[in-house]
Amino acid sequence: MSLFWRIFGLNALVLGAATALLLWAPVTVSVPVVLTEAVILLAGLAVMLVANAALLRIGLAPLERLSRLMSTVDLLRPGQRLPVPDQSGVAELIRTFNAMLERLETERATSSARVLSAQEAERRRIAAELHDEVGQSLTAVLLGLKRAADQAPEPLREDLRQAQEITRESLDEVRRLARRLRPGVLEDLGLIAALTSLATDFAAHTGLRVVRRLENGLPPLDRESELVLYRVAQEGLTNIARHAEAGSAVLALRRTGGGVVLEITDDGRGIGPAREGAGIRGMRERALLLGATLDLTALPEGGTRLRLTVPTARPEPDGPPPPAAPSSPPENRKNA
Structure with missing residues (x-):
């Protein structure tokens, strides 16, 4: 009835x-x-x-x-x-x-997959241009300043050396941006090495202490799963630096029964009742691509815990596969 x-x-x-x-x-x-x-x-x-x-x-x-x-x-x-x-x-x-x-x-999952795939392709293109064009131009300027400083008289030599130092810092910043846009160490050395490099770079630039608890012997992960894990860790650490007012953070990666768990905790002020921003929603969109779950909770003793659980076995996506990364010369040890 x-x-x-x-x-x-x-x-x-x-x-x-x-x-x-x-x-x-x-x-x-x-x-x-x-x-x-x-x-x-x-x-x-x-x-x-x-x-x-x-x-x-x-x-x-x-x-x-x-x-x-x-x-x-x-x-x-x-x-x-x-x-x-x-x-x-x-x-x-x-x-x-x-x-x-x-x-x-x-x-929504299909459209997010296409958007994030295009975003990663654009990041790779910009990173390649920064490394190949801007980086090489700054390197040429740096060498020219060095030659000019060696031949210049003493009053002008000091100014040229200061300009040389500023150019060197700019070159390092360009390389750092290129690494953030395109994690070459992830493609060359794998997820553990990429997360180690990310934590080291984050601690060096923010002054926060980052404790790494990265287990070896993880189950096989495809390229997309490794990229999602890396991007979520990158965004999680960035949010800690911007909003948490924390003194230390813990980056953990471990194996679980049905997959891999990435966990980031900090001792900051906690998430509170604030509305989720674009960074957290972006992490949730990436988690949807893998059928993963993303949990963000406040710890009783203070701070926040971000946990991403990625299953190792998941159905094949309906959308087209992400475009292959453009070939570029590998970076040397200093750049990595």
Whole structure:
């Protein structure tokens, strides 16, 4: 029975009972109204109102749950579904809404995969241009300044050496940016070496103490899984430096029953009730590509824990594979 007929039926039942009482019961209304008669009428009205309220509460409860889910649903946290009642006028509506959520989650995952794939390709292109063009130009300028400083008189030599030092610092910064955009050590030496280099570089530039707990003997991971793990670790450490006001952080990577767990903890002020920013949502989008789970929780003793659980066995994506990285000459040991 649909919701309309259930509400209509109960109202008809209550009104019919009231009409029958007025027609056949020996109850009359005096003029002026006697106190006993007024009490009976008010009691009947109260019974009618309570019965209607109870039916509406029961009948419209699935709609209220649906409304709450519609206002709080987040496609970056898949799996939010409403149970379909066995006998309810809104069962078909809830089934349609659940199907719509599933379709939207699939479309969001596919579009995110394409966007992130294009983003990684663009990062590789910019990193190659920084390394091959800007880096080589700064190197040529550095060599020219060195030759000029060696031949210049003493008053001018000091200025040229200062310009040479500034150029060297700029060259190091360009190389650091290129490494962040395109982690060549990840492609050349693997995930453990890349995370070690990332933690060392982060500690050197922020002054925070980073404790590494990286296990060897991890299960085989494809290139996409390693890249997601590296990018999430990169973004997690960056968020600690920007917002946590922490003194130390722990970067851990370990094997679990069904995959690999990346965990980053800090001793900062915690996440609090603030709304998630673009960095955290970007990490959630990357986790969706692998069917992974990303949890961000505040620690009881203070600080924040970020945990990414990546399954080793996952279904093949429906979208096209990410474009291959453009070939570029390997960086030397100093640049890595």
